[in-house]
Structure formats: structure tokens, C-alpha cells
Amino acid sequence: MADENAERPERESRPSPIDVHVGSRIRLRRTLLGMSQERLGDALGLTFQQVQKYERGMNRVGASRLFDISRVLDVPISYFFDDMPAGLSEGPLSGPRGRTYGFAEQQEPFSAGVDDQLTKRETLELVRAYYRISDPAMRKRIFDLIKSLAPGEEGFDTGG
Numbered sequence: 001m002a003d004e005n006a007e008r009p010e011r012e013s014r015p016s017p018i019d020v021h022v023g024s025r026i027r028l029r030r031t032l033l034g035m036s037q038e039r040l041g042d043a044l045g046l047t048f049q050q051v052q053k054y055e056r057g058m059n060r061v062g063a064s065r066l067f068d069i070s071r072v073l074d075v076p077i078s079y080f081f082d083d084m085p086a087g088l089s090e091g092p093l094s095g096p097r098g099r100t101y102g103f104a105e106q107q108e109p110f111s112a113g114v115d116d117q118l119t120k121r122e123t124l125e126l127v128r129a130y131y132r133i134s135d136p137a138m139r140k141r142i143f144d145l146i147k148s149l150a151p152g153e154e155g156f157d158t159g160g
Helices: 016-031 036-044 047-054 063-072 077-081 114-119 121-132 135-148
Strands: 093-095 099-100
Touching: 016 047, 016 121, 036 047, 036 063, 047 093, 047 135, 063 077
Parallel strands: none
Antiparallel strands: 093 099
């Protein structure tokens, strides 16, 4: 009898760059909320080790699981694909019939280094501390103070 696994391609040992990106976005949001891997796992019915594997991109996050994660972390599903590094969303898609290309419109790349700034401990601590300020008027004054101290950026819109 022939080996049933002979026709199956071996699974790559490296995680997909897209899975790594989605995992890093899960970690970023979880950390911004001050939530532990264990607490996220409890909310999803998973162990913290499973959450850790998702965050590293070692395990691919399925659609229903991503939906659950988006609800627990209170973000739209699109959040996990925001700030996708250049090149990842531009390559061909592979499917059962070979290479095909997506129909999505070409998106402009985000500025380099922004994702790095968002994952620094200093940034995360600043955001956490900011949202711990319970008085909205005080929070707004601090926001305005920080904006006034920082050099202006052309085209930077805070939306508020």
C-alpha cells in the first residue's frame, strides 16, 4: 500500500508572514488593553500557550477564531490586517488551481517605522496611562499639551 502522505507537500517550517503580522496585531491590541495572554485565552476558551502560538504566527488563526478575537479585543476584523508591510498584500494568492491575483484595489503603503513605534514598551505604557485618566476633560488637556510640544507633521490628522 502506498504512503498516503507521499502526495501531500511538506508544511513549511516557517510561519507565513501574513500569519506573523496578524499575530503581532493580536499581541499589540491585547497589550494596549493591558490584557494577559491567559486572560485572552480564558475569554476564547484557549490556553495561554495557544494564544502565544497565534501571536507568534506559528498557528494560523481561522476565520471564526479571528471573529471571536476581534470581539474580545473590541476591534473590527480589518484591524488585524491594517499596516500590512509592503509586499505582503501585493503578492499572488495560491489556491487549488494555481496562482491567481486578488481583485482588491492597490493600497498606498503606510510610512515606514510606524509599526515599530506602536510596539515599543514606552508607547504602550504611555497609551495605557493616558486611558487610565478617568476625567475626559483632563485627558483632552493632556492630549493637547503633548500635541503642542511635538513638532508638527504635514498631513497628520488626529480626527478630533
